[in-house]
Amino acid sequence: MTDSVLMFSLPILSSLLCLTWHTCHGGKVLVYPVEGSHWVNMNIIIKALHSKGHNITVLRSDKSWYVKENSSSYDTITIPVSATLDEEFIVKAITSVIDIQRGDSTVFAFMTLVVEMFKKMNEAHVTLKEMIVNILENPELIKSIQDSHYDILLTDPCWGGGTVLAHYLHLPLVYNVRWLTVGEGHFAIAPSPVSYIPLTGSGFSDKMTFIERVKNMLYFGIMIIQDRLTLRPVYQEVCEKYLGPQSDFYMLMQSADLWLMRGDFVFEFPRPTMPNVVYMGGFQCKPAKPLPEDLEDFVQSSGEHGVIIMSLGTFISELPSDITEQIAAAFAELPQKVIWRYTGGRPSTLGNNTLMVDWMPQNDLLGNPKIKLFVAHGGTNGVQEAIYHGVPVVGVPLFFDQYDNLLRLKVRGGATIVSVATLDKDIFLQALQEVLHEPSYRENMQRLSRLHRDQPMQPLDRALFWIEFVMRHKGAAHLRSESYKMPWYSYHSVDVILFLLAIMTTFVAAFVFGVKFLCTRICYKHKSKQD
The missing domain is CATH 3.40.50.2000 (Glycogen Phosphorylase B;)
Incomplete structure (x- = not known):
């Protein structure tokens, strides 16, 4: 009986050891x-x-x-x-x-x-x-x-x-x-x-x-x-x-x-x-964690109106002062509370509803049910987090790929875009109110969120x-693919096309020459008979 148990246990023990070795063995x-x-x-x-x-x-x-x-x-x-x-x-x-x-x-x-x-x-x-x-x-x-x-x-x-x-x-x-x-x-x-x-x-x-x-x-x-x-x-x-x-x-x-x-x-x-x-x-997206106590209190104080968050990403911590004055003035006219990641000077038009912070847990805020809107510059990370949590976006693109990223959301009905070249209080406020009060923006972003999350394996x-x-x-x-080793004319088959054109041209030329030659012979024989 003992030998049978031992013989039965050895394969299992061996498998466990192999599994442990593969689990612990790390690459460099x-x-x-x-x-x-x-x-x-x-x-x-x-x-x-x-x-x-x-x-x-x-x-x-x-x-x-x-x-x-x-x-x-x-x-x-x-x-x-x-x-x-x-x-x-x-x-x-x-x-x-x-x-x-x-x-x-x-x-x-x-x-x-x-x-x-x-x-x-x-x-x-x-x-x-x-x-x-x-x-x-x-x-x-x-x-x-x-x-x-x-x-x-x-x-x-x-x-x-x-x-x-x-x-x-x-x-x-x-x-x-x-x-x-x-x-x-x-x-x-x-x-x-x-x-x-x-x-x-x-x-x-x-x-x-x-x-x-x-x-x-x-x-x-x-x-x-x-x-x-x-x-x-x-x-x-x-x-x-x-x-x-x-x-x-x-x-x-x-x-x-x-x-x-x-x-x-x-x-x-x-x-x-x-x-x-x-x-x-x-x-990089993940379920939201609880917010720090001060932020949680601020978010909950928004009541039924909810909260808007704004961040312009890693590189942009401040904007020209005239733009920030216009943005702050627009925020001040809203019933929503606003959390704005900004390290520049405090705008004179800043309302009591707006909290300016040096840093904020963006992913955790986006996952909070009180968040109604995300004002974003359109960086890939922020756009993906907005999709993951199903939060509609007002985009303020500044450089590189940001407009194109926001355009992808706009085409799918989840965002609107405000150009920094024309941004003023009225234009910005209109964009905020449109996204806040038109239900289709949130519905479309939540649909994108469901599509994104419906995967057999996490990204x-x-x-x-x-x-x-x-x-x-x-x-x-x-x-x-080994196509990268091909010169451009081979990759696009330019050499093949030229080769086939040369063959076709030769064939057509030979055909035309042959027809012309036969016509000349026929005309020559016909003329000889008349003479």
Whole structure:
């Protein structure tokens, strides 16, 4: 009897030991992050990986303003740099863009905005290049990284350094991505017909008129020019020096094993995709936690009218004073209470119903049933949280992709948009009252929330599975199309079309020549008979 029990128990014990080993065994992840809101969502993935037993090492500059040197979730390697893309640089760039937007709306103003964006983007990436160069120029650091035997490199390709480092170290490459150094991620990896896929900055939906399609094509041309002239050369120089003269940065960028895309098709317009693109839109969203006591008291004091919250994201802590005066005056005329994340000067028109705070638990507030409206700048994180909790939005887009993000909500009936160029008290108040009193806005956002939540697997869990999949299999080459290795004329079959045209032209020419020859012979014989 004892032997039978032992024989029966051994397989179970063996299985439990194997299960325990797989559960406890952790991989080693090297992270090359991006600052600002990009770091906020990268840190969520890092914490989740750490909770599953993986060891995380984050590369940061000694002038990093978001990535902390000490953390319970990750170790750090600090790279000395002479300058970095700091908060002051971002604020100056954004202020410049806002000033141009608030000027005239002529073609000259548009071109001024384009040139200013080109200039700021180039300055940013020239500054960012120093970090990857300092890493590659440090043989002791490189040897230390190589001796650590990392399983993958996780990066946000909005900055190009992580892509270069992964190829230098021959590590499987995983992207936490929505944006590349220029443009939206899909354009680099998947077929993207501009006939129905709007370019970022175009302000178009996927239902474009002929004139809008013309403009969309022009935006596409501007994006290519920006990439070719101002951004790609910055990293191409690094690639040629450290990876060899035949290396091409764009091809290296496209060759990532896995693209964890910060979006989903509840939010994005439908478009072609690829097998190694995994959608994790809303991965940072979670059920609301109880609010701090002071905020809870303020929220509950709103009674039946409820609460409006306003935040302009990580980068924008304050606006030009004349705009804030108009916003505050509009809020003051509402019966709702308002919580406004703002660190600038206190507007003179601020009403007693408005609480200004340096920071607020945005996700927890959005999940509170008292919240009636979210005034947002249109960043991806905030938009996804609004969808998750089903809260309608009044959008005040300022730069980059924010208008396009808000447009996706507007097309689906969950938001209205106010331009910073025309914002005044009356326009802003009208937008607030429209969304507050028209039930369809909340109904549409709650419908989007139901669609987003109806998934077999939570977005963060899906992301973790695929990261671990790449670790287990040392990459995911079987999911990656090799089209990125093709020259553009082969990818678009220009060479094939020219070849077929040449054959057809030869055939037609031969046919015409043959007919002409036969006609000449017939005419010659007919003339000979007459003679």
